[in-house]
Amino acid sequence: MVFLITGASGFIGFHLAKALLARGNTVIGIDNLNDYYSPLLKQARCDQLKQFQNFYFYQMDIADQPAMESILKQHHDIKIIFNLAAQAGVRYSLENPFAYIQTNITGHLTILELARHLPKLQRIFYASSSSVYGLNKHLPFSEQDRVDRPSSVYAASKQSAELLSFTYHHLYGLKQTGLRFFTVYGPWGRPDMAYYLFAKAIAENKPITLYEGENLSRDFTYISDVIDGLISLLECPDLDGYEIYNIGNSRQEQVENLITCLEKSMQKKAKINRITRPNTDIEATLSDITAIYKKTGWSPKTRLDEGIQYFTDWFQNFNN
Known part of the structure; x- marks a missing residue:
């Protein structure tokens, strides 16, 4: 089967493409290899994928409609699209909001408009985020x-x-599945994420910046569990025409517990600098994964301490 994966050199895109x-x-695979975080990490992921003979890579921006159109004309036999390309990062959106409109909206629209003309296309899966729940105080977050x-x-x-x-x-009958990811972590992860920043600070004997608040917690979801969830949806024979699923661990973990896991796996104590939490950041997240479990039987298996150990093993090896 022929797949199109945008953001193929990104964290989730890389792991999915490899699987x-x-x-x-x-x-x-399509990726613009931008410098939001180290292009060297993105290139290292891409180099691994290029070892497969059945991988074709194009460096381009998904918002570039003429360029995207030329690629899709070459590969008109695409059956499944995973649109995982995105401008990520909550705090960076304060500095450069236009980048989010360009990639997450214009880029997504470009994919939709071109995809509806693909003769063999079966479905689009696209990356959303737990961040859409915004100021919702009710936990766990449900698709409803x-x-x-x-x-x-x-x-x-x-x-x-x-x-x-x-x-x-609604207009064209494009079958689509939205994926609301909850704090995905693991080897080859994004350097702008808290767990990666914390590990880097611990390794360099620098203080960790931790937001104040007793309820500061996240639903940390290990990357291999995420990929298993995506595969379960891909192989599900009775997906609806349009639907959205939470992809989370369905377990609330205090951020301080994350630090404890990092300290244990790295055998090093963290220095902590506490500051006030900015209003862009949600205090707590927790996913209700009842819908995807009922549809596919998928549920995550990796505990936070296990996943962090896998991550730090990779982190220390990669950075050495």
Whole structure:
């Protein structure tokens, strides 16, 4: 089967592409390799994928409609699209909000508009985020909760992408599945994420910046569990025409427990500098994964201490 994966050199895109290639599929990978975080890490991921003969890579921006159109004309036999390309990062959206509109909205619209002309396309899976739940105080977050009160431009851009997807399903019958990811972590992860920043600070004997608050917690989801969840949806025979699923661990972990796990796995004590939490950051997240479990039987298996050990083993090896 032929897959198109945008953001193929990104964290989730890389792991998904690797899993699909290992199964003998053909993957068309697209990524602009921007410098939001180290392009060297993105290139290192891409180099691993290029070891597969059935991987084709194109460096381009998904918002570049003419360039994207030329690629899709070459690969008109694409059956599944995973649109995982995104401008990520909640705090960075305060500095450069236009980057989020460009990639997360215009880029997503470009994919939708071009995809509806692909003759063999079966479905689009696209990356949303737990951030769409915004100022919602009710935990756990359910797909049925309101998502019209975003706390950041990043969250607003992801909710806008969901609305565009529904519109294209309504107008053109494009079958689509939205994926609301909850704090994905693990080897080859993003250096802007808290667990990576904390590990780097501990390794360099620098203080960790930790937001104040007794309820500061996240639903940390290990990368291999995420990929298993995506594969379970991909192989599900009775997906609806349009739907959205939470992809989370469904377990609330205090951020301080994350630090404890890092200290144990790295055998080093962290120095902590506490500051006030900015209003762009949600205090707590927790996923209700009842919907995807009922549909596919998927549930995550990796405990936080296990996942952090896997991550730090990779982190120390990669940085050495």
